[in-house]
Amino acid sequence: MRLALTLIAATLVAGPALAGRAVSLKADVASAEATVTLGDLFDGAGAAGRIPVAQRAGSTAVLDAATIQAAARRAGLDWDNAEGLRKIIVHAGIGAPSLATAPNGFSATPVAAIAGQPVARGNIEVLTYARSINAGEIVQATDLAWTKVVAAPADSPSDPDRVIGMAARRPLKAGAVVAARDIGAAVLIKAGDMVVVTYDNEGVTLTLEGKAMGAAGVGEALQVQNTLSKKIIQTMVTGPGAAVVGPAALEMKSSRSVRYAVR
DSSP states (O other), X not given: OHHHHHHHHHXXXXXXXXXXXXXXXXXXXXXXXXXXXXXXXEETOGGGGGOEEEXXXXXXXXXXXXXXXXXXXXXXXXXXXXXXXXXXXXXXXXXXXXXXXXXXXXXXXXXXXOTTSOEEEEEEXXXXXXXXXXXXXXXXXXXXXXXXXXXXXXXOOSOGGGTTTEXXXXXXXXXOBOOGGGEEEOEEEOTTOEEEEEEEETTEEEEEEEEESSOEETTSEEEEEETTTOOXXXXXXXXXXXXXXXXHHHHHHHOSOOOOOOO
């Protein structure tokens, strides 16, 4: 009898610690202040909502979902993370566009319409950056994640192959939606570089050496000056120090799938 009473008492004492208050991740994960609290993240956090869990240094903060789940449990909250999120992206401000959680492991990022540019709207799935990328850095497959958003730029690529292997034209933040204007072919030839230009058609192959008049990446047009005649010719870059003219160049212009894989 004494043992039974002891077990019942232990159950009553442990119960509140084991069973926290159930909370759900907010549809719009935003923080008005630089300090991100549990209340910014979860609906129904109550008094625990005042507990800080992270600092937002810029317009967004990328939080580890497992770390946040553990912090919530310590505060007596129970978030089951049914979506299986690995990251939670918190944006700045109140009243920003609603978020839609994504099953691929990242929360969605709100996308504001850019002045003068049309946007796609609705609960749509777009490519976002899984990490911050420096200008000039090559985008790898692991740097991308599919995310559902309420609006996206019209130039947001729908095919990862159009992004992988491209170079960032400016610093890109984790969680940002991929836009074609922010990426370009990796620069393989710089102005002044020597370039071997090849013409190949029906078994006839001719080559010449010229000087690049600008910078370009694979699949991009490049003006090359013939070192002998000084004539400027229009070419298409195929790789480091290499370009083509003629049928091969025309084929490259019509194809959008050609890209250089940086290894």
